[in-house]
Amino acid sequence: MTDLMARRRALLGPNMSTFYDEPVHLVRGEGVWLWDAEGRRYLDCYNNVAHVGHCNPRVVEALCRQAGTLNTHTRYLHEGILDYVDRLTATFAEPLKTAILTCTGSEANDIALRMAEAMTGKRGIVATDATYHGNTALVSHLSRSNVPEVGFGLGGLIRHVEAPDSYRIPDPDGQRFAAKVEAAVADLERSGVGFAALIVCPLFLNEGFPTQAEGWLRPAAEVARRAGGLLICDEVQSGFGRSGSHFWAHQRQGVVPDVVTLGKPMGNGHPVAGVVTSEAVMARFRTAFRYFNTFGGNPVSCAVAMAVLDEVEAQGLQGNARRIGTLAAARLRALAERFPMIGDVRESGMVFGAEFVTDRAAKTPDPAYADRVVNAMRDRGVLLSKLGRHRNTLKIRPPMPFGAEHLDILIGTLEAVLTDLDPAA
């Protein structure tokens, strides 16, 4: 372990983040399980990238079959990308019927912002203040939680609005959020930058997946459209059925975005991502920018991504997310009755968690206690993390085949950890 950390420092440089006080050295994965180098098994309650389960046989088989047949780029004709985009866009409402395939969600968001620029002729972007959208020079400025010192001066084009927080900031119908967006749009217009787009994760996952009524995002979307800008929904985390109620989380929010970006779970870990939009936006972008991506939409990536869609459907994973999410929320609420450090329980399908506070009345966030819980869970063989505006919310976002028997282990372990860990200690 020490040796591996030293090698990382030497070969990869400083400041490479690892999870946990004692990092985990993984060697094998299967379904919702991971094994470390000493043969210890961990229940994976964190990795949404392995959407249909680690080393899913259907996905691995599709990968190997196509990698052994042909892997090339889209300047030749191939049915793989066409069949996949046809199938993918069938899950979206009109007019979201065209796509660009990329390798990463960062590349997808980098394109989405340029689509907004191409459509509006403007460059101002509104984002929430506790989000993450990726790592390119342009896109990295959207994340205020991790402000880069470098980035070619693009930070001035972004306006951050207060992320929703259903536990502390009452906003039942999204009007407060819409007003914040409206103020940011006005500021961008006043500054001369102009307003091009509002970009949000429709579940506000990094912000702590606040509890929201269906259609909550509609007022903000109307503000963006009225101002002549685009609504970009970053479904890199929230998509492919994870919300349980819908295949895409924006559908739950009652909006049809102008542009939707996809990533992480799309290839179950294989680097494939994409941008879905209307014919009008696509035509405008492809006229303004002759985009080509060497690896994007290659036959292997498309075969893998197709197998992920097949598996979500064949295993009924969206329905499973709905069932497990509901069950998980109930189990967490039962824990909240016994443990006062749980201030709030939230759930959006197969993403759920508990927010830790030092004081329920004041709702004072307790990120230090969340850290201790996360590390104690890891020590007992359950992998999860924390997130949110106050970095005090458990981030439980397992592979989609996570079942009731796995939930039992998770909740049982959490109960033991909360019993053992005195928040005052």
Place this chain on the structure above:
Amino acid sequence: MTDLMARRRALLGPNMSTFYDEPVHLVRGEGVWLWDAEGRRYLDCYNNVAHVGHCNPRVVEALCRQAGTLNTHTRYLHEGILDYVDRLTATFAEPLKTAILTCTGSEANDIALRMAEAMTGKRGIVATDATYHGNTALVSHLSRSNVPEVGFGLGGLIRHVEAPDSYRIPDPDGQRFAAKVEAAVADLERSGVGFAALIVCPLFLNEGFPTQAEGWLRPAAEVARRAGGLLICDEVQSGFGRSGSHFWAHQRQGVVPDVVTLGKPMGNGHPVAGVVTSEAVMARFRTAFRYFNTFGGNPVSCAVAMAVLDEVEAQGLQGNARRIGTLAAARLRALAERFPMIGDVRESGMVFGAEFVTDRAAKTPDPAYADRVVNAMRDRGVLLSKLGRHRNTLKIRPPMPFGAEHLDILIGTLEAVLTDLDPAA
């Protein structure tokens, strides 16, 4: 075919580039061969991405084995990325001993430019005027041949210098090029943007791989360093032994860059790319920017990339590139003696080509004839393309296992096409 083109238009949007007047519909690949949907076989003289051959068994086996074992991200410890970066950086001179792994060359160049910004505190970039370095909002501005209408106003940070052209612009020792770079640097400093980096492909592959003496780039590198900027070598096309004489083309140019970017051939088509630099640059960048890439450096990508290095070594592919390159140049020069439309023959290992002119004395480029040749070659079962400052140079850049028997087919077919195609017709 018509049906596939219509589906592409509907699902992927307009302006998606395809190769050839009659696009090729590929279904299978093996080694240096590709097959279309009608079972017709093509000799692949173009695809450098399939570096060790289409569907290389060693690479496919490594891919399948690791994809069936574990695929996760670098916030857990895994030996795959460490073993690979160790092996990769062993091919570089000091101090190029650390790396970041990404999914695409575009991501790699996007990082490289930010490394330059982090090191210099400045943002001005000098690039050649017929190059391509990728497709992010930032990086896309480096390519003047395809000026994007969109890109968040970053174009003003770039200065383009005349690309080298050994056929028309005498510059035997690179002093003329260095002077052009010096003028661009001065212009950036005068404008207040400041000079951060010079970025070049060390073989100037898109520019038409000009014939250059070893060490040709040294004067320009000295100009960049003297001005306090970095030298970034984009080895996305030129690396992994393709130049024949060296594993990395910058080694042939007699320079040690501050940053080297890698891509296309690195994973034989699997989306893996990277940035190699010194500990000093890496530490500065990782302090200025906490870079994380979900898919970057995952165990599957590293297993694939390692298999590519194994295969290059086991099959002696760098040596093959040297041998075939020399042989190809001789065969092309023999054709030039018979066909006056060949104005110049150039070769840099496993990348070679002929430049077509309407008039040898005036060296007038004939891009239309190059187009006709490229399409006629395709019709006769040989895939290649064209490139260069004047778009009149054959781009012959096959998978590295391309042998003398394949060269015979290529040259024989080219001879027949040149015999049949009257440039005046």
